[in-house]
Amino acid sequence: MMLSHRLSRLSSLILPLVAVAAQALTLSPTSLYLAPGAKATIEVKRGKGTATLANTNPTAVSATLASGKVYVTANAAGVATLSVADTSGTKTTRVTVSAPLSVSPGTASLSVGQSVTVTVANAIGTITIANSNVAAIGTSLSGNVITVTGKAPGSAELTVRDTRSSVKVQVTVTSSSPPPPPPTGDIHPGRLLASNCFQCHGTNGSGGFDRIQGSTEVLSELRKFASGEEDPSGIMAAHAVGYTDEQLQLIADFLSKQ
């Protein structure tokens, strides 16, 4: 404002000179951070004469100058300096292409007193955190890891920023009341595994092909099939070989108790 005010007072005296001084070439912004695939526009305020564009790294960035703007497309990770020159001088914009700022996980659910960590990836510059509900959660940052601690039931939104952008993490805090009492009667850990036998051996191994319900010799037979000791080209070998020995033990234990 000061400058233009002064210029306007002087304009009747030295108009041609002032006109040149007022039309200094500028680029805005002078630095850009883009994810691969992203597009951006740089505003060019024209100086004098015909402007030309130079690009130090066409692999990282494609750029074209048209109608007072530089149209930028980020191609691949890297840094490019875009220079616009006219007779008034040269101005540059530094374009950095890198993966976008991200957080993992993007949502978190925890109970009061519990902590979870959120990892920040691809940050450029300093990471800052804004916490929408300091009553519900506390946060601390170490390197690129945010530790979120539940303080009271409720929900909060963390806004994680670096020098170029921000991402949000939704956090839900539940009360720390104890989980429901464990249900009565445990489910045998081999039940679902053993149910793979039922298509051919009937429900609970009750018959069809061989009846295996209540048998105590299933494990030794399955191990013989799995090792190829018994009928290696038969369909039982083709099944048994697909399980771990621990799983075969669970299957046999379940069937023996039916």
Place this chain on the structure above:
Amino acid sequence: MDRRKFLASLSVGSLGLVGLSNAWAEDSVTPVLFPVPTNTGISGKVVVVGGGMSGAAVAKYLRLWGGTGVAVTLVEASPSYTSNIMSNTVLTGQRTLASLNYTYDTLVSHYGVTRVNARVSGINRTDRYVSLAGGGTISYDRLVLAPGLDFDLMPGMSSLAEYETRVPHAWKAGPQTQLLRNQLLAMPAGQNVVLTIPKAPYRCPPGPYERVCVIADWLKKNKAGSRIIVLDANADIIVEKENFSLAFATLYAGVVDYRPGCNVTHVDSANRVVTYDQVIGGIAKAAAAQVQAAVLNPIPPQRAPQLLKDAVLLHADPLKPFAPVNVLSYQSLADPLIHVIGDASLTTQPKAGHIGNQQGKTCADAIVRLLSGRPLNTQLVTNSACYTPITATTATWLSAVYQYQYDPGTGTGTMVILPQHNNGKAIAASSANSDNYQDMQRWFTTLMGETFS
């Protein structure tokens, strides 16, 4: 086989069945009915849509494992289920359609499943109910979708009715199976059958090749000089290549004309003319070629039913028209209160009845755990086994065991065949033979009993 030896080595044991001979166990195919427990402390209201192999199994096991507190409603538009498995032998007259019929009577009378004979027209995910086509709604705590598949129109076709009256796909056993049987019977000797196979994934990977074999066997005996021309959209036989290609080249030399890499571009259902392009190894072998069929059996591309699309449960990629799920529980990735099992789900497992039954049990186990605050079972295995007739008296089989594998990088789990299992691939019978044919009959009877009784 060493089955009899295996059986003899088992102690029949503990449940008062000692008096029954080993022969009973070897020969019995009468399903044993286990009681529904009353004391599990688990309760919830589960609606199952679809009464096929996976839907019937999940309904049964929700009661058997969940107990009387788990209310299960099975909604199915058909009064009974007609098995797709073995339905190719209806085409050859070895079985009747009626022999493949399974009712829901035992699920209702013994297991206490509530049966609703209606078509579901919509799902309200917000308020958790399904709407019935005839009016009315059924609310749920958890919804299990086992709806099978919809069939696409082949290029050039304008109505699904063309499948019902002219060119049956017969890929859902029923009236089209009988129509195809009748057309084969009426076909003059010396004329040709044309069968088209869609790009995988489709229901029952070996099924089309099995159908080619049993029809070829029947043509040899009943229609001298007739051939079956196979236009396969896949680059090659997709499963059991050794067994099928051997059968095509030897048993059925001069009868089966197998053409891989064929993209069907037009089906004239009135005149039974198929137009196709053929590309093998990136090289065009035929462009706009035509074949004339006396009997035309196009097996169409398949997708999850429109009901699931309307409920926004399908993959965003239109080339994967199935429902993505967490294979630990078959919970939809779009809605954790909805489970999708069987052919409509998007997993690494084949779309087939034997493994559909296992997905039903896996889903039932998961729902019982979710309803009672237990963690999901991560020691998870499913198995696929499939006997396949090659002639009227011989069969092969194919088997695969899938293990749950969690990838911390992507945060998702998939079912994979372990390297120890034939380097991560399915295992096939070493040859087609009559022992396998006998085993196939018993496998089928036991599988259907385990699913519907």
